[in-house]
Amino acid sequence: MRVVLDHITKQFDDVIAVNDFSAVLESGELVCLLGPSGCGKSTILNMLSGILPVTRGTIMFDNDDVTTMPPEKRGIGLVFQNYALYPHMTVMGNICFPLETQRVPKAERIERANEIAKLVHVDMLMNRKPGELSGGQQQRVAIARALVKNPRLLLLDEPLSNLDARLRLEMREEIRRIQQKTGVTTIFVTHDQEEAMSISDRIILMKASLLQQNDIPQNLYNQPVNQFVADFLGNPPINNIPGTLRDGVFTAQDGRAKAIIPEFKGLTSQNPVNLSVRSESFILDENGPIECQVTRVYQMGKEEMAYFNFGGTTFSAYIDAEKNLVVGSTVRLSLKRRGVFVFDRETGERIR
Amino acid sequence: MKQKVTRFLVYLFLIIGGLIMLLPFFWMFSSAFKTTQEINKFPPQWLPSSISLVNFQRAFAMAPFARYFVNSILVMVSSVGITTFTTILAAFAFSKLHFPGRSLIFSMLLALMMIPFEMLIITNYSTVVQLKLWDTIPALILPFTSSIFYTYILKNFFDSISDSLYWSARIDGSSNWRYLWKVMVPIARPSLTTIILLNGLASWNSFMWPMYVIASDKNRTLPWGLQVFTTEAGSYPELLMAASTVVVFPVIILFFFCRKYIVRGVARGGLKG
Amino acid sequence: MKKNTVQERKIENKSFLSKIEPFLYLLPFLIGLVVFTLYPVINVVLISFKEGYSHLSRNFTEWGLGNYETVLADPRFGQAISNTIKYVLLVVPISTCLSIVIANLLNQKLRFSALFQTAYFLPMVTSITAVGLAWKLMYNKNFGIINYLLSFFGVDKIPWLENAQWSIPALVIFGIWNILPFTIILLLSGLQNIDPLYYTAAKVDGSSSLRIFFRITIPLLAPTIFLVCIINTISCFKVFSELYPLFNGKPGPFNNLYTVVYYIRYAMMENRKYGIAAAAAIILFMFIFVFTMVQHFIQNRTRR
Structure with missing residues (x-):
């Protein structure tokens, strides 16, 4: 099902939680709503499910305007962060609950519950109660309960944040598998960029009630529209070197360290800028434009994570371990084509 | 060594104290089986020389205790049933449903909670008379159909159940009514048990209100019937003790099995009346 | 905006x-x-x-205020107030002190603790008017078990229920016995909320158990003790059902033990003066109201 959010605004008494948000979700997509806590991503989810009313704007599911439709009529499945399983019912009882309300005959209920349980691999746990299940199993049951009524849209609210690191990896693969198998349009809310990068078809990144970028994961990483997007994605975080840019000459904040970067030729900014470079985008190069001191080196197998000082700013870079960097020495670096950006420090907008 | 002595003294103190606490019960039960001669002896006789139910038979013959017993059960069951029902509905509305003035109404209820029942008797007595319910069993039930205290306890418990459960059920198409009975009530079973036990005990032991509104023998409940019985059996304390045993013994049995629920409820906010 | x-x-x-x-x-x-x-x-x-x-x-x-004037001028009401206050002043402090000790002992690791709890908590659930009849029997001057037990300590037979002087202690002892379980339970749950780390720390410091009791337990338990005192004061103000079985439904052997609630009943049922009964009920409520307000005030202050 195609979902259209058209100029959605949500205002609570004093705060605007979501400001003029528009996005389209194509049928069968898995889209991540990504952002730091309090950015409004959960509010969007709650508006999609009908838990919260919309202040302004419209929500369309295919050709239906569902903006003011009560939650039970929207045909959605929702998985909460705490799973919200009914503690006094068995797994079977939990999965059957939505079908009971739809007055599906008992035999069909059990058949459909078993079918979906098999899909999410909880078919051997049907007679257990939620309290007897591990976190990952509870998660699977919650997904089964959301999917059993064949929803048009599956909403997952921070589904992995209550799991430990190992289970988190496993479950995100599982969610991807189940989503692809059922083909249901899915929205996945998370604050974890790695999670979002690894499973989604598309990421919608939000910050402080505003949409920042809506794109495929690679583009968010390689073509961030602003400083915030660049900062939010990537591990290790992107290096930001503050300074000024005059006709392709980057001057660090101390006013002394300079780098003439050929790719920036002709580029000038009135405002101070950040030269933002991903750690993997530096190359050790005798003729490179950036002259800097090696401050620390960590062995990481084939590569080294090295820290450099340029004009008072420290940044990190992956360097081939064979180069044998010496702490305290001065080296020269050049920049790759990919993963190098210039942002306006006042507006955060991307200059290059 | 010193520790052992203190330990011993602690146990000694607790045992003596415990015996004093239990003495009235022991004396009641033991006297219920004594003969008139045995009960009027000095020094008193600790145990009856033989166990016979003759005192119970005589007491039940002199006053309609079987009737009192049935009345007490009837009042307790219907009162607890109705009160639990109104409490569940109201606690759910105050906890999970949204309506204008919700918190205002609730804080007004909390303020009403400190009104002693003694203050309400005057009007409730007139109301009961006006409704032509004076000296009837419903007069013992109707004034206690709504309890702010139990609603307050249950609302607090409902508040602790995550809203995500509510929204999950709503999204799955469940009505509020179905959600309440299928999800909330089963989860709240421990709290409900406490409420039902406290309410049942209060009803079973209730004395003052029946004294005001029940005049005829056929409508009396046990505690009030027992006090009326004292005027007839005043010179036969063994019969009084047999009758008292009938009032007290079921509760003691109940307490053996449900001590934890009752104690928890009491610790959370006290007993009423 | x-x-x-x-x-x-x-x-x-x-x-x-x-x-x-x-x-x-x-x-x-x-x-x-x-x-x-x-x-x-x-x-x-x-x-x-x-x-x-x-x-x-x-x-x-x-x-008008006529009812209040009548009530306040009625010597019987004056007696009721003074009896009620006497009862409160005797029952509340004694039962609280006893309960603090018992609750502390029960809070230790004990064998048969379920048995002890049952013994100490039982009076809370049983009908006060039914047990009152047993007490009446125990208080009997000539055959009562209480006078018999006291005779071991060389005490002469006491006319507990027949004498105006002794009727107050008789009522108070029964009242304490009756209120003790509730008081112990509240104090016990207060004790269980005290972080055991305080005790561990004190023991490491080598404090004696008496010192721990007075310097740690009592101060940390103070809010609960206070709460218990207020609740018990309010419930003792309403003393009635304790009195009824001891004296065949009369307030004391010579009608000398009128309490406020007895007075309300008297005005209502015997005199059929509802206005008087209502005024007395309002005065009772005033007492309760003042104590409730004090409780809220103190609770809010300690919470901060």
Whole structure:
């Protein structure tokens, strides 16, 4: 099902939680709503499910305007962060609950519950109660309960944040598998960029009630529209070197360290800028434009994570371990084509 | 060594104290089986020389205790049933449903909670008379159909159940009514048990209100019937003790099995009346 | 920005029924509440100001403070107040002190703790008027077990229930026995809320157990002790059911033990003067109100 959010605004008494948000979700997509806590991503989810009313704007599911439709009529499945399983019912009882309300005959209920349980691999746990299940199993049951009524849209609210690191990896693969198998349009809310990068078809990144970028994961990483997007994605975080840019000459904040970067030729900014470079985008190069001191080196197998000082700013870079960097020495670096950006420090907008 | 002595003294103190606490019960039960001669002896006789139910038979013959017993059960069951029902509905509305003035109404209820029942008797007595319910069993039930205290306890418990459960059920198409009975009530079973036990005990032991509104023998409940019985059996304390045993013994049995629920409820906010 | 009222695109509640749904849930509760609590509260206040009120015709001569004047001038009410206060002043401190000790002992790791708990908590659940009859038997001057036990300590036979002097101690002892379980339970739950780390720390410091009791337990338990005192004071103000079985339904052997609640009953049932009864009930409520307010005030202060 195609979902259209058209100029959605949500205002609570004093705060605007979501400001003029528009996005389209194509049928069968898995889209991540990504952002730091309090950015409004959960509010969007709650508006999609009908838990919260919309202040302004419209929500369309295919050709239906569902903006003011009560939650039970929207045909959605929702998985909460705490799973919200009914503690006094068995797994079977939990999965059957939505079908009971739809007055599906008992035999069909059990058949459909078993079918979906098999899909999410909880078919051997049907007679257990939620309290007897591990976190990952509870998660699977919650997904089964959301999917059993064949929803048009599956909403997952921070589904992995209550799991430990190992289970988190496993479950995100599982969610991807189940989503692809059922083909249901899915929205996945998370604050974890790695999670979002690894499973989604598309990421919608939000910050402080505003949409920042809506794109495929690679583009968010390689073509961030602003400083915030660049900062939010990537591990290790992107290096930001503050300074000024005059006709392709980057001057660090101390006013002394300079780098003439050929790719920036002709580029000038009135405002101070950040030269933002991903750690993997530096190359050790005798003729490179950036002259800097090696401050620390960590062995990481084939590569080294090295820290450099340029004009008072420290940044990190992956360097081939064979180069044998010496702490305290001065080296020269050049920049790759990919993963190098210039942002306006006042507006955060991307200059290059 | 010193520790052992203190330990011993602690146990000694607790045992003596415990015996004093239990003495009235022991004396009641033991006297219920004594003969008139045995009960009027000095020094008193600790145990009856033989166990016979003759005192119970005589007491039940002199006053309609079987009737009192049935009345007490009837009042307790219907009162607890109705009160639990109104409490569940109201606690759910105050906890999970949204309506204008919700918190205002609730804080007004909390303020009403400190009104002693003694203050309400005057009007409730007139109301009961006006409704032509004076000296009837419903007069013992109707004034206690709504309890702010139990609603307050249950609302607090409902508040602790995550809203995500509510929204999950709503999204799955469940009505509020179905959600309440299928999800909330089963989860709240421990709290409900406490409420039902406290309410049942209060009803079973209730004395003052029946004294005001029940005049005829056929409508009396046990505690009030027992006090009326004292005027007839005043010179036969063994019969009084047999009758008292009938009032007290079921509760003691109940307490053996449900001590934890009752104690928890009491610790959370006290007993009423 | 103007006033922060947000115009929402509300979720449709299709039916009228679902709009009034919350009130349907509240209705059964509110009916009982309005008829048997709210209306009586208002009504009793009104009656207390109606002079010459007749409960049959519901007529009255005029509004005024006449009922209060009559009540306050009635020596029987003065007696009731003084008896009630005496009862409170004896029962509350003694039962609290006893309970602090017992609760502390019960809070240790004990064998048979379930048995001890049952013994100490039982009076809480049993009918006070039924057990009162057993106490009456135990208080008997000639054959009573209490006088018999006291005779081992060389005490002569005490006319507990026959003598005006002794009737107060008789009532107070029964009252303490009756209120003890509730007091112990509240104090016990207060004790269980004290972080055991305090005790560990004190033991490491080498403090004696007596010192720990007075320097750690009592101060940390103080809010609970206070709460218990207030609740018990309020419930002792309403003393009635304790009195009834001991003296065959009379307030004391020579009608000398009138309490406030007995006075209300007397005014209502024997004299049929509802206005007087209402005024006495309001005065009782005033006492309770003051203590409740003190409780709230102190609780709010300690919470900060």
